[in-house]
Amino acid sequence: MNTVELLENKIKTLDITAINLLDYRPTVNLRDFDIAPxxxxxxxxxxxxFKESIEKVDWLLYKDTAVSLFCAIDAIIPQWVYMFISAKLSPYTSLVSRKHQQEHLIDLWIEQVSRTDFTHLLGKRVVLKANLKVPDAIYITATNILLSYGVKTLMYGELGMPKVVFKQMD
Structure with missing residues (x-):
């Protein structure tokens, strides 16, 4: 048996559940809506x-998307403007945010992880797979949620060599 086979066999006997947080990334398309024009x-x-201009918008472009409202120029935008645009978008999407797209995506991702039922992980050893495409905020959220579900051990990295983040004392 070579070293790789030995490692694979050892990993199988460890009884560790691996979670890839990329699996929880929202699949919705993100779109910007710039108020400036x-x-x-x-x-x-x-x-x-403003209202005349907004009436000319093709709102179907935003159907089933997550919309980030912003203004590309430094202008004072009254709060009712965001409400007005949200109302126009409401028949097409409920995912409207005042945040930049990346922040909006992270919020949706956190929401997705938060809605997941992890009760099957009670008392289990869990590793959150390392991935640079997963923002830190998602790892923080997952850590807090998994600890609240009573995981025995929480780790980060790969199954073969994870870094222990939390270990419940017996």
């Missing part, structure tokens, strides 16, 4: 002109 002279919100 709808501002009067590209500078300010004038209600009448």
């Amino acid at each position: 709808h501002l009067y002279k590209g500078l300010i919100v004038r209600e009448k002109e």
